[in-house]
Amino acid sequence: MGLVCVADGVVGLSFGAIAVSGGLPLWFPIALSLLVFAGGAQFAAVGVLLAGGDPVTAAVTGLALNARLVAYGLTMTEVLGHGRLARLLGSHLILDESVAFAMKQTEPAAKRAAFWTCGILIFVVWNLAVLAGALAGQAIGSASSLGLDAAFPALLFALVWPALSNRTTRHRALGGSLLALISTQWVAPGLSVLIALLAIVPSVLRSARDQATTTQTRS
Amino acid sequence: MHQTLWILAIGTLCFRLIGPFWAGSSRLTPRWQALISDATIVLLCALAVVSSVMDGHQFAGWARPIGVLIGMVLTLWKAPFPVIVIAAAGATAGLRYLGLS
Numbered sequence: 001m002g003l004v005c006v007a008d009g010v011v012g013l014s015f016g017a018i019a020v021s022g023g024l025p026l027w028f029p030i031a032l033s034l035l036v037f038a039g040g041a042q043f044a045a046v047g048v049l050l051a052g053g054d055p056v057t058a059a060v061t062g063l064a065l066n067a068r069l070v071a072y073g074l075t076m077t078e079v080l081g082h083g084r085l086a087r088l089l090g091s092h093l094i095l096d097e098s099v100a101f102a103m104k105q106t107e108p109a110a111k112r113a114a115f116w117t118c119g120i121l122i123f124v125v126w127n128l129a130v131l132a133g134a135l136a137g138q139a140i141g142s143a144s145s146l147g148l149d150a151a152f153p154a155l156l157f158a159l160v161w162p163a164l165s166n167r168t169t170r171h172r173a174l175g176g177s178l179l180a181l182i183s184t185q186w187v188a189p190g191l192s193v194l195i196a197l198l199a200i201v202p203s204v205l206r207s208a209r210d211q212a213t214t215t216q217t218r219s
Numbered sequence: 220m221h222q223t224l225w226i227l228a229i230g231t232l233c234f235r236l237i238g239p240f241w242a243g244s245s246r247l248t249p250r251w252q253a254l255i256s257d258a259t260i261v262l263l264c265a266l267a268v269v270s271s272v273m274d275g276h277q278f279a280g281w282a283r284p285i286g287v288l289i290g291m292v293l294t295l296w297k298a299p300f301p302v303i304v305i306a307a308a309g310a311t312a313g314l315r316y317l318g319l320s
Contacts, residue, residue, distance in 0.1 A: 007299070007300045011300065028220055028224070035224065036231050038231055040259070044266055045223055045227055047270050051270070051274065055221075056222060058223045059227040062223075062231070063226070063227060064258075066231045067234065068255050070237050070238065071247055071252050071255045072235075073237055076238060076239065091235040091236050091238075091239050092235060145316075147309060147310065147311030147314075149283055149311070150283045150286030153266075153268075153270045154308075155300065155304050156270075157267050158303045159263065173257075173260050173261050173264035176262075180269050193265045194262075197261060203254060203257075207254060210250075
């Protein structure tokens with residue numbers, strides 16, 4: 001858990017620095033980290049804004065990435081407990097990391113402990129790191145002379161790398177990235193990334209059709 | 220910018236609350252779970268590729284993609300995250316210092 005916190009701290013630092021040195025106001029990355037608290041979506045939204053994209057497109061790109069949190073929420077229902085306040089606060093701590101640590105445990109009490117410890121730790125580390133990075137970004141001034149614009153894509157590749165060992169995922173990611181890259185010629189910045197999703201549309205349709213047939217045969 | 224913040228914050232909160240508050244005991248099938256996780260990877264990968272190579276509608280120049288490529292090589296060598304990020308930024312900064320845009 002400690003190593004994960006250190007890694008998140010470094011990512012948070014670079015997020016704050018990239019956003020502010022790229023020209024966004026100091027409050028923006030800080031507010032985003034406190035209220036959205038999802039690294040990938042924050043990077044995506046800031047990336048679209050820095051590329052000159054439209055604010056709503058930036059939000060939609062971030063939301064598309066966060067759709068996975070619905071799936072996490074469904075698996076964490078029992079871990080969060082029954083109190084309304086606990087469920088509300090716990091919901092905000094639903095993250096890739098906290099869910100992964102909770103799922104490693106088998107006992108319900110251990111699951112709960114792992115989820116809350118990890119979630120709270122990362123919330124503190126992430127927000128402090130973003131704050132520090134944003135303040136540093138103000139001092140840096142020019143992001144491009146320091147090559148900070150390469151830091152973000154390099155980090156994204158490092159994050160997705162393990163998932164690409166799966167063949168189907170790799171093909172979808174490659175196809176989607178190509179579509180996105182070609183479409184940058186015609187569509188607004190940010191939208192091209194969403195066009196990558198076309199790569200999984202056939203599988204989504206197939207899954208939906210199969211589910212419809214199984215429900216029919218059951219009834 | 221305020222628009223981005225509020226749409227993203229409120230939308231994300233709704234996504235997080237669906238499971239714990241409304242879905243009760245309903246579950247996603249493994250097939251849908253796999254599709255959602257693949258969709259996330261596809262988006263992140265496309266974002267990485269586009270932001271490595273393009274600035275809006277224009278080619279971003281060689282310095283950035285070369286820096287990212289060095290970061291990818293370090294990823295293959297299983298270097299820790301901070302090393303990957305700093306090396307990519309450092310290489311790009313060095314190339315720009317040498318006059319390559």
